[in-house]
Amino acid sequence: MKKKGIVAIVGRPNVGKSTLFNRIIKEKKSIVEDVPGVTRDRLYGDAEWLTVPFILIDTGGITLQDTKFAKEIKMQAEIAIKEADLILFVLNYKDGICPEDNAVLKILYKTNKPIILVINKYDKKDDFNNSYEYLSLGLGEPVLVSSTHGIGVGDLLDRITQNLPNSDDIKEDESIKVSVVGKPNVGKSSFVNSLLGEKRMIVSDIPGTTIDAVDSSILVNNKKFLIIDTAGLRKKGKIYENLEKYSYIRSITSINKSDVVLLMLDISLPITDHDSNIGGFAFQESKPIIIIANKWDLVQKKDSNSMNKKEEEIRSYFKYLSYAKILFISATEKIRVNKVFDIIENVNQNLKKRIKTSVLNEIFNKAQLINPSPSHNGGRLRIYYSSQVEAYIPTFVLFVNDPSYAHFSYKRFLENQIRQHFDFSGVPIKIIFRDRRN
CATH class of the missing domain: 3.30.300.20 (K homology (KH) domain)
Structure with missing residues (x-):
């Protein structure tokens, strides 16, 4: 399975990162304003160049000044850098190299990741006579662009696709990679603990206990599975804390690298549009999906037809996932939990099926x-x-x-x-x- 590369745009405030982000993803997704520090959160978008798809992350500007949100913005940028396969270090041509640029560069030097130096706000009418100053940064030949007018962006995209890791050359293990996604407090960590037979995840009734995505390996019937427990995805308007913003992009990248996605619902509560939206992330990435209806033990007034009625309710909310299998479980009571491995294997076989x-x-x-x-x-x-x-x-x-x-x-x-x-x-x-x- 091909994994999309991740590219992070990094730099100090007001060098044009968000404008470049919007230009590459071809939509106005990031807020653009000529005031330093407007972009506080990392945004991500899907991009493609010459049939090579990748995920692009926009970050807030890293600054030395003790301004509002400065520490949070720095943390956000560092998280994006950690996630990225490739970094675009953006400078403002009109300002030259500033002390804050050097401060950002010190962070980037420690990553040991490929970095493309991007000189933004460049006008072709200008003579580029200070190339030595930029070469002294040790990042190789810079790419001159004007993200506002689109100058040089094609050349930059060529460099990006050349420097992204080739997924065909990456030798991955034979594990079936399974990500567990859903809203906070639907029981994802309890479910993973039941699968693993040990309390590897922190389990709590407090939403948002799982901050990062956690990978755990398990061998079942001589088949290797890599289970990825992700943080609960909140509505974008409710993503307040920095660690939650971190968990959001980690959940998206976990879906990207998985072979099968387990979409978990709390079936004891009404299904919401947000449940459907989370499934949409996996659907957009064309991932095999299994819907896990958890907390079946908490459903009141069950009869012999209750499960069929609940399945109809799920199908009505997830019409775009008509192909998805549905499994009713109780993670805490360990009811039907281990059946998920058989279903995953079946889905994995269906994925490889060929018709004459x-x-x-x-x-x-x-x-x-x-x-x-x-x-x-x-x-x-x-x-x-x-x-x-x-x-x-x-x-x-x-x-x-x-x-x-x-x-x-x-x-x-x-x-x-x-x-x-x-x-x-x-x-x-x-x-x-x-x-x-x-």
């Missing part, structure tokens, strides 16, 4: 006879040929008369046809329409 091209074409040919494509964008979709291609998640390429004729409802119908013939439960499916003439 001849069988696949037969399925889609019959599908078109049963339910012809509706008219859309001035024409009807016609599938001529299909095949499954090598990819992290099951991916099917359909060669058609015109991809623009594919209505989303018909795409969903075709996905359901695949799922009816083959067990892809727990695993997302990707269908790509290609013009057969190309």
Whole structure:
């Protein structure tokens, strides 16, 4: 499985970090204002260049001055640096190298991570005649950019993709990596403790006890699992404390590096939109997902049909996760906890499942006879040929008369046809329409 690289933008206040962040992720996600210290929190965004995806982190400016939030901002930046595979050290061309730049650089020197020196607010009309001063920093040739006007950003993105670790070259262990995510106090740590058979996590009824993501290895039926317990994800508006901001990005990066995501709910309480939003993080990353309905022992007035009713309730909230498996457990009472390993293995096998091209074409040919494509964008979709291609998640390429004729409802119908013939439960499916003439 390919893991996205993580790139952190670091520098003193008012060098244009947030503008550069927005330029690279192609949206105005970070607050931009020409006042030092506006960006207090780390923000993250998905970026891609030349088919190489990566996660970009924007940080608050590190300052020597004893200003409001200065210590917190420094802590936030150091956390981002710790998470990053690559660091963009940004300077302001118009100011040259300042004492605060050197203070930031002292922090970066200790990381032993690749660093790209970025000189921002550069105008091509200016003669770059002080290159020796920047080379003396020991970070190699700087990249000159104007994040406001987009000058040099393409060159910077080239350097980023060249310096990110190649996931194909990274030899990972054979463990199935499983991240446990959910709101605070849904029982994630109790669940992990039950899986491990020991109290490795601190368990408390106080929300937010788990600050960092914790990795624990376990061997079950000669299969290695790496269980990653993450801090509870609060709503963004409720992320006040610095350690909570840290836990937020750690949870996101944990989802990124996992093979399977366990989305945990407190089933004794009503499901909320925030539960659904957390599942959305894993869905956007195209991760296999298992929904763990915890605290089943606390559900009142149970009968023989209670579990079916609760499953219907979960399905109605997580319509976008129709493929996800659901397991009802009690972590504290250790009810059905160990069944999760069998489900994870099943999902992992489904992830690797391959369908013969001849069988696949037969399925889609019959599908078109049963339910012809509706008219859309001035024409009807016609599938001529299909095949499954090598990819992290099951991916099917359909060669058609015109991809623009594919209505989303018909795409969903075709996905359901695949799922009816083959067990892809727990695993997302990707269908790509290609013009057969190309």
